[in-house]
Amino acid sequence: MSDPRDPAGRLRGRVTGSLLRDYLPGTASGRLFALSALTSSFGTGLFLAGATVFFTSQAGLTHVQLGVGLGIAAFAGLVSTIPLGALADRAGARSILVGTLLWRAGWFVALAFVQGPIAFAIAASCQTAAQNITGPVTQALVGGIAGQDDRTRMMAVVRTVRNIGFSLGALAATPLLLVDDIWVNRGVLIGNAAAFVVSALLLIRLRTPGPARTAAFRNPLAAFRAVIDWRYVALTAVNGVLTLHMTVLAVGLPLWVTGHHGTPHALVPVLVLVNTVVAVVFQVPFAKRVTDSRTATRALRLAGLALAGCAVSLSVPTSAAPLVSVLAALAACVLLTAGELWQAAGGWELSYAYAPVDRKNVYLSVFSLGAAVQDMVGPLMITGLVLARGPAGWLGLSALFAVASLLPGSVVRRLERGRAPAAACPAAVGTPAG
Known part of the structure; x- marks a missing residue:
């Protein structure tokens, strides 16, 4: 407990209390x-x-x-x-x-x-x-x-x-x-x-x-026709590309480490630990800065750039010195985690903000399919297209992330213009549920 006569102690107490409130x-x-x-x-x-x-x-x-x-x-x-x-x-x-x-x-x-x-x-x-x-x-x-x-x-x-x-x-x-x-x-x-x-x-x-008043569907399958806003689907696709960080961490980094001669295999759990610790400590500070569409768009843009940098770091050839490979892997892990934190925060804000009130859960379900498709396609892409082509494959992945970083602004501008039409529900029939 700080001494009330100690201004520095009171300041430290306020800062500590503020940090704790951020995490609660x-x-x-x-x-x-x-x-x-x-x-x-x-x-x-x-x-x-x-x-x-x-x-x-x-x-x-x-x-x-x-x-x-x-x-x-x-x-x-x-x-x-x-x-x-x-x-x-x-x-x-x-x-x-x-x-x-x-x-x-x-x-x-x-x-x-x-x-x-x-x-x-x-x-x-x-x-x-x-x-x-x-x-x-x-x-x-x-x-x-x-x-x-x-x-x-x-x-x-x-x-x-x-x-x-x-x-x-x-x-x-x-x-x-x-x-x-x-x-x-x-x-x-x-x-x-x-x-x-x-x-x-x-x-x-x-x-x-x-x-909220929600849309009534004839049957659950009719919900597939409820999401007809191509702008929201485009946002889902962009976010899905950025969620490739999950496969890079789970598949790409471990296989990269084991494929680089002289790089200790024990580096793999170290990288996972670094990712976990950084994510736990910094997810809230990253997310608290995302409060509207503008800051969320910026977060997705930064996510794409960070993940592009991660892929560039992993373009180090297998013939590189062990120390160079270790430093490249650590740099890639930090950039990947930063991209993960920005992607999560930006995706949360934008997916919720542009989901119509009467179909909030349906739209959020559609948005989650971007990551689900990535879970199915990502491992094959990373192993068959990226790792199989060595440095060129990682540079190609970096280009994909860089392109993805350019798209959120355009998609969000179109979503803003389409906000009013999105309130309609052409696939719904019957009276709204109260």
Whole structure:
């Protein structure tokens, strides 16, 4: 506690208090939501740490069967996102998020007992069908809780909390995975399910604003025709290109390090640690500067430039000296993380700002498909087109990011001009839901 007679101490106290407030939700509802997010992400960390080992060693799956099953599940998640978004516009984002958490908890319990590829594919598909809607409805909920001036910072707080939860869950799973016992391994998946149930129970207590008047669709499939604004789809595509940073981190950097002679393989976990720590510490400071369309557009532009610089750093040839390769990898990791932070903040603000009020969840669901498509296409692109061509491939990727950095301004200007027409809902029929 600072001495009240010490001006410097009082100043330090005010600065510390201000920094702490930046990392905390500003309302009781926001803090409850953050606690729910921490709980569910802890469970996800448990699952991600031990799932692959469990399914191949205990559930009797080969690597090929695991890959095929996950591919089928990813497709199920992709096609279910927009219909679930339409349902969230009718039933409310909180109701859908609670329902999907409980649904996924049940299927995680089922995954703990699956045997064989068919049962795995069915259970994984049912779980993943509800997984992809989590991001859009979370964003819609945060927008309602935090309001226009604070929603992007609040999304950054939630993301930071989730990163912490993932790390704690993975850390908690590590000693369990050292025990080669099927019930211990099943306990990891069941623990994830339990965390989801607790997270859902916390959300039930969450107070949210009254629902906006929403568009009524004949059926969930009609929601696919609800997003006819090509400008919003263009924004989704630009953001999807920038989300390639996820595949560069997960696939590109590790393969780059192991492919450069003399570069220690132990550098890979160091790079992941650098990315995680920097993201946790700086996501909120980056996001708090994004408060409107202008600052969000600037954030996406900076994201593209940072990611272009990352790719240039990785154009160092395999014949480079080990020290040069290590420094290039570290520089690339820092630039990639900066691009990640700017992309997240800019994407949150713009996707919410230009989603019509009566179709908020549907539009946010469409926006999330940019990252989902990247998840499917990105690994093939990075391995088959970038890494396979060495420095030229990385320079080509840098050019792609540089072009992407030039597009947000043009797209946002067109979205601004199209704001009034976007309020109409030609795909909706019937009376608006109250």
